[in-house]
Amino acid sequence: xxxxxxxxxxxxxxxxxxxxxxxxxxxxxxxxxxxxxxxxxxxxxxxxxxxxxxxxxxxxxxxxxxxxxxxxxxxxxxxxxxxxxxxxxxxxxxxxxxxxxxxxxxxxxxxxxxxxxxxxxxxxxxxxxxxxxxxxxxxxxxxxxxxxxxxxxx
Amino acid sequence: xxxxxxxxxxxxxxxxxxxxxxxxxxxxxxxxxxxxxxxxxxxxxxxxxxxxxxxxxxxxxxxxxxxxxxxxxxxxxxxxxxxxxxxxxxxxxxxxxxxxxxxxxxxxxxxxxxxxxxxxxxxxxxxxxxxxxxxxxxxxxxxxxxxxxxxxxxxxxxxxxxxxxxxxxxxxxxxxxxxxxxxxxxxxxxxxxxxxxxxxxxxxxxxxxxxxxxxxxxxxxxxxxxxxxxxxxxxxxxxxxxxxxxxxxxxxxxxxxxxxxxxxxxxxxxxxxxxxxxxxxxxxxxxxxxxxxxxxxxxxxxxxxxxxxxxxxxxxxxxxxxxxxxxxxxxx
Ligand code: SF4
Ligand code: SF4
Ligand code: SF4
Ligand code: FES
Numbered sequence: 457x458x459x460x461x462x463x464x465x466x467x468x469x470x471x472x473x474x475x476x477x478x479x480x481x482x483x484x485x486x487x488x489x490x491x492x493x494x495x496x497x498x499x500x501x502x503x504x505x506x507x508x509x510x511x512x513x514x515x516x517x518x519x520x521x522x523x524x525x526x527x528x529x530x531x532x533x534x535x536x537x538x539x540x541x542x543x544x545x546x547x548x549x550x551x552x553x554x555x556x557x558x559x560x561x562x563x564x565x566x567x568x569x570x571x572x573x574x575x576x577x578x579x580x581x582x583x584x585x586x587x588x589x590x591x592x593x594x595x596x597x598x599x600x601x602x603x604x605x606x607x608x609x610x
Numbered sequence: 611x612x613x614x615x616x617x618x619x620x621x622x623x624x625x626x627x628x629x630x631x632x633x634x635x636x637x638x639x640x641x642x643x644x645x646x647x648x649x650x651x652x653x654x655x656x657x658x659x660x661x662x663x664x665x666x667x668x669x670x671x672x673x674x675x676x677x678x679x680x681x682x683x684x685x686x687x688x689x690x691x692x693x694x695x696x697x698x699x700x701x702x703x704x705x706x707x708x709x710x711x712x713x714x715x716x717x718x719x720x721x722x723x724x725x726x727x728x729x730x731x732x733x734x735x736x737x738x739x740x741x742x743x744x745x746x747x748x749x750x751x752x753x754x755x756x757x758x759x760x761x762x763x764x765x766x767x768x769x770x771x772x773x774x775x776x777x778x779x780x781x782x783x784x785x786x787x788x789x790x791x792x793x794x795x796x797x798x799x800x801x802x803x804x805x806x807x808x809x810x811x812x813x814x815x816x817x818x819x820x821x822x823x824x825x826x827x828x829x830x831x832x833x834x835x836x837x838x839x840x841x842x843x844x845x846x847x848x849x850x851x852x853x854x855x856x857x858x859x860x861x862x863x864x865x866x867x868x869x870x871x872x873x874x875x876x877x878x879x880x881x882x883x884x885x886x887x888x889x890x891x892x893x894x895x896x897x898x899x900x901x902x903x904x905x906x907x908x909x910x911x912x913x914x915x916x917x918x919x920x921x922x923x924x925x926x927x928x929x930x931x932x933x934x935x936x937x938x939x940x941x942x
Binding site for chain 2: 555
């Protein structure tokens, strides 16, 4: 992938990062829907994968996403107290916090993996989080697709 | 009776695997009855030349222990393969890369400098490091080069059987001896790829009572627990135990001593990434009755009690793990 001169000057190392977004069907899914129906625009770099609840996300989904070429993985779910299955997001938080720590140990830049809560009314937050993550990842080299692998030395 | 010709070769090993064979004690005599050791440098005076001198396929069973850490380890593995009808990966290091494979972690690519120059106990003002080739008084001396990764045996040669464990426990080695005996007497062997250990999870054989719901409020080290219940599942007492994803076969050697399993037999057939599976299982069980009462900050504190998830959950299996593929140095 060639970066234009302008992009190099602005510190852009990856103009088109790919983000896999795991979002739960309930709050977060509705929040994303609302962003769409409200005609808010958010970056097309995000590939959404809907799951019933964030607790459905096996740590290996995250690792596989990276191995299959994602530059970043974003997980969004209901706020604490709002999970459709009561406590799924508490489990997800514990599980994915440990996964985040592990990813850091194997050299994955923490900016590449985020977990956050988005309610059904928070369309603006959905736009903000996805845009912010895309912008962060533009400043990092592609994670895997260019054969660069991890990025401890970024 | 024709004796089996057995070779025991080694790579990046601590030699605990050799000691494990000797731990058969008087049973080693049964072994000698059916086995001729044609190569076993740790126990007897053998040199690599002795292995090389054998005819291809002349060795009936070649055991290899240790990870593939140096170029020489790899060469020895390949020679062993050529000389042996059957090759057995012996011990966690040969099976999964084991502890040596933890050096595959990204910042450990500097491991050479750390060991020879930077560690607090190193005094090396001249920065002397081992070289692959040096000349001393006109004589060329060589050392094997260090590979970029320490790997499992099957990453460099075809492996017929697997005996996991760090080191393999005596009952497993006895199983191997039984297999050898059948091989001598009937010429038959187990199906290729068989793992000589249990097939269930360690929880099934550890013998501790499992309560209906396993739940704990924090992760503890055994020394933090005032009185460990000797009969109750360690996990339900908060003591980290990798039993739920670990293969059975040791009878719960550690758990019977009130120490959580560290996973040396590796994962069961159903689990492909030992650590990710354990992270899933362990975090699901944290204080399940009151999970809604926690804030993110409080949960962060609980998670902090596992400062080194990689070392904790991949102590023996990092070399073959899925997450090690995220490592940049994979790309040559
Ligand atoms: S498996 Fe354990 S005992 Fe055997 S060589 Fe490796 S570290 Fe040593
Ligand atoms: S978690 Fe550990 S102590 Fe509990 S049953 Fe399983 S192996 Fe035994
Ligand atoms: S309890 Fe676990 S770590 Fe201990 S010997 Fe058995 S499998 Fe290995
Ligand atoms: S349903 Fe949204 S996190 Fe569980």
